[in-house]
Amino acid sequence: MALVKLVNVTKRFGKIVALDGINLSIKDGEYLCILGPTGAGKTTLLRIIAGLLEPDEGEIYIEGKRVNGVPPEERNAVYMFQNFALFPHMNVWQNVSFGPVIKEWSSEKIRNVTSEILEMVRLGERRDAYPNELSGGMQQRVALARGIAAGARILLLDEPFGALDARLRVDLRTQLRSLVKDQGLTAIHVTHDQEEALMVADRIAILREGRIEQIGSPQEVYTDPQSIFVMSFVGGANFFDGVISHIDESGSTIELRGGLHIQVLDTTKKIGERVVVAIRREDVSLGKSRRRGFNNLIGEVADAMFVGGSMEYIVKLENGIPLSSRILLEGGSRIFRKGDIVIVSFHPKECRVFQYPERGLLKEIEAI
Amino acid sequence: MPEVRLVNVTKRYGRIVANDHINLTIKDKEYVSVIGPSGCGKTTLIKSIAGIIEPDEGEIYIDGKLVNKVPIEDREIGYVFQNIALFPHMTVWDNITYGPKVKGYPPEETKSIAREMIEMIKVSARADAYPDELSGGTQQKTAVARALMSRSKLLLLDEPLGALDLKVRAALRYELRRIVKDLGLTALHVTHDQEEAMSISDRVVVMRKGRIIESGNPLELYMRPKNLFTANFVGEANFLAGKIDKVTGEGAIIDLRGGLKIRSRSRNMNVGDRVVIAFRPEFAFLGKREGENVLSGKIRNIVYSGSLIRLNVEMPNGNAIVIKKALRFGESLPRIGENVTVSIPPENVLIYPYPERGLHRELSLE
Numbered sequence: 001m002a003l004v005k006l007v008n009v010t011k012r013f014g015k016i017v018a019l020d021g022i023n024l025s026i027k028d029g030e031y032l033c034i035l036g037p038t039g040a041g042k043t044t045l046l047r048i049i050a051g052l053l054e055p056d057e058g059e060i061y062i063e064g065k066r067v068n069g070v071p072p073e074e075r076n077a078v079y080m081f082q083n084f085a086l087f088p089h090m091n092v093w094q095n096v097s098f099g100p101v102i103k104e105w106s107s108e109k110i111r112n113v114t115s116e117i118l119e120m121v122r123l124g125e126r127r128d129a130y131p132n133e134l135s136g137g138m139q140q141r142v143a144l145a146r147g148i149a150a151g152a153r154i155l156l157l158d159e160p161f162g163a164l165d166a167r168l169r170v171d172l173r174t175q176l177r178s179l180v181k182d183q184g185l186t187a188i189h190v191t192h193d194q195e196e197a198l199m200v201a202d203r204i205a206i207l208r209e210g211r212i213e214q215i216g217s218p219q220e221v222y223t224d225p226q227s228i229f230v231m232s233f234v235g236g237a238n239f240f241d242g243v244i245s246h247i248d249e250s251g252s253t254i255e256l257r258g259g260l261h262i263q264v265l266d267t268t269k270k271i272g273e274r275v276v277v278a279i280r281r282e283d284v285s286l287g288k289s290r291r292r293g294f295n296n297l298i299g300e301v302a303d304a305m306f307v308g309g310s311m312e313y314i315v316k317l318e319n320g321i322p323l324s325s326r327i328l329l330e331g332g333s334r335i336f337r338k339g340d341i342v343i344v345s346f347h348p349k350e351c352r353v354f355q356y357p358e359r360g361l362l363k364e365i366e367a368i
Numbered sequence: 369m370p371e372v373r374l375v376n377v378t379k380r381y382g383r384i385v386a387n388d389h390i391n392l393t394i395k396d397k398e399y400v401s402v403i404g405p406s407g408c409g410k411t412t413l414i415k416s417i418a419g420i421i422e423p424d425e426g427e428i429y430i431d432g433k434l435v436n437k438v439p440i441e442d443r444e445i446g447y448v449f450q451n452i453a454l455f456p457h458m459t460v461w462d463n464i465t466y467g468p469k470v471k472g473y474p475p476e477e478t479k480s481i482a483r484e485m486i487e488m489i490k491v492s493a494r495a496d497a498y499p500d501e502l503s504g505g506t507q508q509k510t511a512v513a514r515a516l517m518s519r520s521k522l523l524l525l526d527e528p529l530g531a532l533d534l535k536v537r538a539a540l541r542y543e544l545r546r547i548v549k550d551l552g553l554t555a556l557h558v559t560h561d562q563e564e565a566m567s568i569s570d571r572v573v574v575m576r577k578g579r580i581i582e583s584g585n586p587l588e589l590y591m592r593p594k595n596l597f598t599a600n601f602v603g604e605a606n607f608l609a610g611k612i613d614k615v616t617g618e619g620a621i622i623d624l625r626g627g628l629k630i631r632s633r634s635r636n637m638n639v640g641d642r643v644v645i646a647f648r649p650e651f652a653f654l655g656k657r658e659g660e661n662v663l664s665g666k667i668r669n670i671v672y673s674g675s676l677i678r679l680n681v682e683m684p685n686g687n688a689i690v691i692k693k694a695l696r697f698g699e700s701l702p703r704i705g706e707n708v709t710v711s712i713p714p715e716n717v718l719i720y721p722y723p724e725r726g727l728h729r730e731l732s733l734e
Contacts, residue, residue, distance in 0.1 A: 234674070309603055312567065
């Protein structure tokens with residue numbers, strides 16, 4: 001049974017449609033990420049589930065009960081903001097035991113529950129500290145502990161790592177997922193960081209302009225993106241504008257600007273059709289010789305950057321178009337330099353072909 | 369020819385030493401990034417160079433001139449903040465030309481420089497737009513152009529991309545580096561994002577608790593970090609505690625828990641020393657490779673993140689390691705629970721002295 005269910009949820013702010021007919025089911029124990037760029041409606045969606053906003057249309061169900069109009073504190077869901085909003089004048093222990101105290105549990109039960117949860121978030125040793133004495137990551141765990149102590153089974157996390165150091169975020173997201181899974185909680189986590197979503201989620205819903213563009217496991221969303229937008233937002237890729245110039249049983253040929261040709265397996269398009277062909281940066285290899293059965297294009301390395309463990313290259317192809325390649329540096333990987341002439345290779349199977357978008361390519365890939 | 373030189377720069381806030389005898393030279397036309405956990409003193413450092421903060425001790429030289437007492441407006445620097453501070457009621461063009469106008473520079477010259485800047489940052493088409501009509505990325509590029517209008521050759525960037533979406537940030541890195549290099553500027557860039565620092569700079573400076581603990585070019589810092597802290601801060605790594613068993617001409621043999629042995633090319637330790645070995649997850653490989661450390665293990669977990677996968681492998685001594693690999697065309701992967709062989713090249717195994725306060729605490733970034 002779905003623990004949280006949204007049916008045709010729509011929310012408008014004046015003329016802006018923030019959410020446009022959202023249908024979504026979240027299973028008990030599931031870790032769902034809602035991923036999208038700024039302004040996609042992610043936070044609105046989360047606030048509607050929390051009860052902090054009411055939808056204009058549609059229904060919200062939690063544990064089978066319709067909760068439209070039910071106040072946030074009666075929804076068994078805890079909403080965590082980007083800023084943690086702890087009580088600054090209370091220490092860690094007081095913050096975490098706040099819910100149980102309000103509920104007038106016995107002092108023994110309060111003590112047991114609070115210490116257990118503090119151990120769980122690894123803050124047992126800091127129980128007497130005040131929020132301003134804690135790091136951002138610790139404050140966040142206190143907020144999490146407070147929500148769980150108050151009985152929340154559903155965590156609503158709004159950019160929970162937004163304010164933290166990049167390196168620390170990587171550590172904390174793994175811990176957060178383990179916590180949710182170990183405690184059998186359900187999490188709905190809003191983020192604009194695709195890497196974060198890919199790493200923590202059981203399923204990712206990609207939101208764009210108030211609609212769910214695609215939903216699926218991290219692997220599905222990455223390996224089988226249904227639109228240019230999803231492919232660009234999750235993982236990123238090279239996108240080239242071209243025309244189908246030839247089709248046979250082995251696939252199609254796409255002609256790019258400047259007379260370059262790319263071979264793809266896809267045969268769903270027609271000769272003469274304008275298309276976009278997409279190739280993941282990490283599917284493009286650089287070398288000195290042609291690879292059999294691959295697309296091989298010649299280019300000059302225009303930029304070579306080391307990005308923590310990987311090399312990122314921008315290669316200017318013969319037609320002047322830049323192509324990026326990202327190569328994980330493992331033992332023996334060759335490093336190319338700016339100005340090197342290279343052969344870039346990618347397999348026809350790795351090329352995805354999309355219909356040329358009505359609004360133009362740039363709009364879909366959200367270029368800066 | 370702006371070269372920046374800091375000699376013994378110290379700044380205290382009460383009992384906290386924000387900058388503790390910092391010595392740093394930024395060469396002419398060099399792009400240097402400063403990274404470190406929150407509170408390490410990186411912001412204090414850049415503000416001291418800008419002239420916003422005056423150090424308690426030490427000297428700051430720009431272009432060979434001592435500038436400790438020189439006010440910010442006379443230091444000839446461009447300064448860009450995290451919070452985009454454009455004038456909301458002015459167009460892009462007016463924002464960019466505002467500074468020179470106030471300073472009473474010749475209007476014709478200002479115009480031609482502004483045109484050049486706008487071209488440079490690729491916003492010519494939006495010169496008449498107001499800030500709120502622009503994306504965050506374009507606003508920040510405008511802020512960079514405005515900072516460059518002073519024609520200063522020294523650019524100070526304080527978390528310049530911090531307020532932007534990750535995707536925009538990644539794209540702007542290259543733009544920023546290109547602008548700096550094309551104009552032949554010297555840049556100091558403070559960031560909390562180690563990946564940003566690595567991809568953008570000629571040299572990365574790592575700070576911790578008010579001190580510079582290491583600096584180097586990005587690749588060397590990642591591959592051969594001199595400190596355990598750096599190894600952990602600039603990227604993921606596997607860290608295992610052990611003891612030096614033997615030191616030979618080839619390197620060292622380290623005894624891990626449960627009698628497991630591992631070879632390293634490093635030999636900077638003595639027999640019996642308690643150590644921590646470190647290797648990056650992408651330098652542990654599935655399968656048996658000649659001449660490397662060959663270990664057995666069991667797959668405990670597999671995490672996908674796009675084209676990269678992380679395999680959690682438990683070794684017979686109970687230690688767990690992470691292997692990161694790129695998914696190769698047509699390659700099949702082991703399953704959870706499967707027994708596997710793992711190879712680790714000895715040249716990628718780094719050795720550090722066992723930290724006084726314990727491994728777990730040393731690795732905690734909080």
